[in-house]
Amino acid sequence: MTEHKGPTYYNDVTKVVDYIIEAFDKKIAFGMPIALGKSYQIANEIYRRAKEDPEIDLTIITAISLEKPTWSNDLERRMLEPLRERVWKGIPDFGYMTDLRQGTLPPNVKMKEFYYKAGSVKNDPMAQQNHYSSNYTHVGRDIMNEDCNVLYCHSVAKKIIDGKVYYSDSCNADLSLDIKKFIPAAKASGRKFLHIGQVNNALPFMYGDAVVGEEDYDIILENPEYETPLFSVPKAPVTNADHMIGMHVSSLVKDGGSLQIGIGSLGDAIATALIMRHNANDDYNKALDVLEITSKYGPLVDRVGGRGTLDEGLYGTTEMLVDAFMELYKGGVIKRKVYGHIEIQKLVNEGVLSETLTRDSVKTLLSQDAFQPILKKPDFESLQKYGIFKAGLTWDDYAIVDGDVSYTCDFRDAANLDAILDNCIGEALENGVIAQGGFFIGPTQFYDDLRNMSEEERKQFEMTGVAVLNQLYGDEKLRTIQRKHARFVNAGMIVSIVGNIASDALENGTVISGVGGQYNFVSMAHAIDDARLIMMIRAVKETDKGPKSNVVFNYGYTTVPRHLKDIVVTEYGIADLRGKVDHEVVAALINVADSRFQDDLVEKAKKAKKLPPDYEIPQEFRNNYPEKLAAKLGTFRDMKKGYFDVFPFGCEFTEEEIIIGRSLREFKAKMDKEKIKTIMGLAKHMMGPVPDGAQPYLKRLQLDQPADFKEKLTRKVVSFALKEAGQV
Missing domain, CATH: 3.40.1080.20 (Acetyl-CoA hydrolase/transferase C-terminal domain)
Known part of the structure; x- marks a missing residue:
């Protein structure tokens, strides 16, 4: 495989995958980041090829391949189908995940994952048998430890800064630094490695170590037709x-x-x-x-x-x-x-330096041993990055140059130091980060x-x-x-x-x-x-058999x-x-x-x-009971100030969807705990009319005008759940 001085650009995913298969002799460890930063197009195309060609040995190494919700019955479909269209419109499915869920992943394709969506693979033998139990800081090492050639592929945002093209790992800078650290040794041992980025400008361009130049990549896939919306994870109710x-x-x-x-x-x-x-x-x-x-x-x-x-x-x-x-x-x-400079951060912590710079605070900073007795070029540039020295100054031959004026970097000269403090320092600290x-x-x-x-x-x-x-x-x-x-x-x-x-x-x-x-x-x-x-x-964990303590004697x-x-x-x-x-x-x-x-x-x-x-x-x-907590929190909910709301920061569900979901969950819980009593109540409800207040919720589920007996039965179940939950 030819070494790339910079990336090869493609606008066709099939050509990218052609190159990968040929370069890696059909034996590929395909690494992708956790969750959002995966390339749908490259992942799906390389998997499609592996399904068609059993000679391709494909190992997919990743974590949390995002999946849109699916349904197992008609009522779930009525609830989820409009939601999928509204929240996840335009977002593809991963072919390998669809097949994994159906148990049809071909034998020449393996999946290895270091993290799963909680509870999503409890009954999946392949997932249970191919889990990396690794600290997050060891995952990059473990990916590179695979015994075959490796490619690392992820979505990136693109931006031109000062005339130069830059890419941001955006949502997934997490493993890039680790993997890059291992690349030289892998290549020196004769292994092949490819770093591939697919541009998706739906991603926000994030800064920090996420930003790299073109030279970091072997291949860039860029085609506006491949750009997709970002997968949304709706808010969960706060109990x-x-x-x-x-x-x-x-x-x-x-x-x-x-x-x-x-x-x-x-x-x-x-x-x-x-x-x-x-x-x-x-x-x-x-x-x-x-x-x-x-x-x-x-x-x-x-x-x-x-x-x-x-x-x-x-x-x-x-x-x-x-x-x-x-x-x-x-x-x-x-x-x-916080600031990426030890001396600055230390004085900020001590309260000596604040965001607004003063002559005295900068003098204290420059008196630190790291800058004595003569300021060196790397220290000058670092201090200038964080705003200590104002923009436009340069360092030249142990002097700070301001146009036609220069000041020696020898801080032992008190008069010279005073001149620097009077003429060279900035107004405020810069490039601090809050997260x-x-x-x-x-x-x-x-x-x-x-x-x-x-x-x-x-x-x-x-x-x-x-x-x-x-x-x-x-x-x-x-x-x-x-x-x-x-x-x-x-x-x-x-x-x-x-x-x-x-x-x-x-x-x-x-x-x-x-x-x-x-x-x-x-x-x-x-x-x-x-x-x-x-x-x-x-x-406490609620189970089909009733509440169960999560504080246990032994485990x-x-x-x-x-x-x-x-x-x-x-x-x-x-x-x-x-x-x-x-x-x-x-x-x-x-x-x-x-x-x-x-x-x-x-x-x-x-x-x-x-x-x-x-x-x-x-x-x-001795009074640790859920009903006691509910009563105490209710005091503050009654203040109508938004305290202890179920969705304190809003959510992507409509009010009808929230109420329907909560009512059906409560109905299921009652069926689990008091099955006979709940069935008897449902049977009685079947004999009466549907409450008028249920109509908006039934309309959301397209059950307001049932077409057959099955839909009429489902409408009764839903209206009963709403009634039992006190919503109608």
Whole structure:
């Protein structure tokens, strides 16, 4: 394969795939980024060729190939078909995923994935057998460790800057840096490697390490006909349990600190609680009192987090730049800027440097050992990048040149230093960032927000690799001081009472999602002196057999081992486990379990000699019931200020769709719990007329004028579900 000095350009995907197949002798490891950054056209064409030609040995290596929702019955079709057309219009399907779901993936095609949409492959043998259980920071290495030739293919945004073409990894800078690091060694060993980008200018052009020149690519595919809308991930409803977890977490966040959160209802719950804390602080503190967070955890909150407004603001440091960060930005919470320069960041942290520069603050900066006694060219250029020296100045032969005037870079000359401070310094710090992410995905509004920003505003949301974001290695001093008071907030499924947490798989090894970056953030939380790890666990899981506790005596799988325990938050409270001995850990976790399961946990702990024989749960933790939480949150919902809404930041569903979905879920839950009683109620409902109030919902489902008996029956079921849910 010929080495490319720059990319070869194509506008026809079939020719790109022709080249790949010939160059790789039909044995291909096809790497694509997680989620949004995949090329539909190249992925589908290379898979189509592999289906047609069994001599092609294709291994697809990726994570979360986005899929539009499908249906298994007529009622689901009526609900989802209009939604698919409205939300995902113009977005193709991945052929390999369609075949995977149907069990028709050909034998010459393998899929290896390091992360799944939660619960999406529980019953899929191929997915369960071909899962990379790897830290996110090791995924690039593992892709390059495949025993065949490798291509890495992703979608990019294109922009001409100062007459030169640049490409942005945009939504997926996460693995690019890692993979590039391994390319020279791979090529030196005789392996073939291709880096392919497909232009999709629906992607916002993001800055930071995401931006590279043409020379980074071997092939660029560009054809406006191939550009597609971005896959939207609609908002999930935020439950009472989610809101309670969000309130607890928000109280553990320190003003002027750093925040990492993930996608979904828990991230939204944290964001809405932090916005309430900052913009409605009196109501927030009333909520802390009513929800008993102040009475139970006041000293912990004051030591670790806070109850006041977030005046200095937070810096977002996260592998996944989720839309909750955009809401926090709009709400005035995400605003603390960090800088890629140790001396600058150190003085910013100390309060010596602020965004507005002064003569004295710059003098203190230039007195740092790194710039003494003579300022070198790389230091001058770095300081100029961040606004310390004004634009237009140049460095030449150990002098700072300003047109016809020059100043020696020898800072030992006090008069010369004074002249520099009087004539050369800028007005404000520049190129600070308020959030850094490795990849992003979210609802359509999130993409619109990014695209509609000015270039300068968007540059504050910097995209870089997980090798930078998910660890300290490589630039420990800078990353540590940037991430001061970091709160790394992650979700787990189950916690044992001694502190082991299962987040990605069941005890029989069934993979639910993947480790992703969770262990990376666990490590950082313990490596940074003022950081904390906050693991969120919903205390209860609703099953077909009734509620089940997620705080358990023991569990046969562990993602985060107990020796790395820190803070665990459930809807019922905060368990601060760091530095605690076993009986304290056990007691703290039982305190935040649902009270329906507490006595059993205490009994098992005593039998295992992990609690004293006379131990009793403190009375203030004996009232952990979901209905109690609902009543307390209801007090604030009644204020009609938008507190604790099911969709606090809006959603892509209509009001009718939200009500229909909620009513049908409640109906299914009743059928699971009280089948005979529910059937009897449905039978009685069948004999009466359809309530008038049900008509708008039936019209949405095209059941307002049923054409046959089946549709009439379905209409009755839906109207009964609406009636039982109190909607009609």
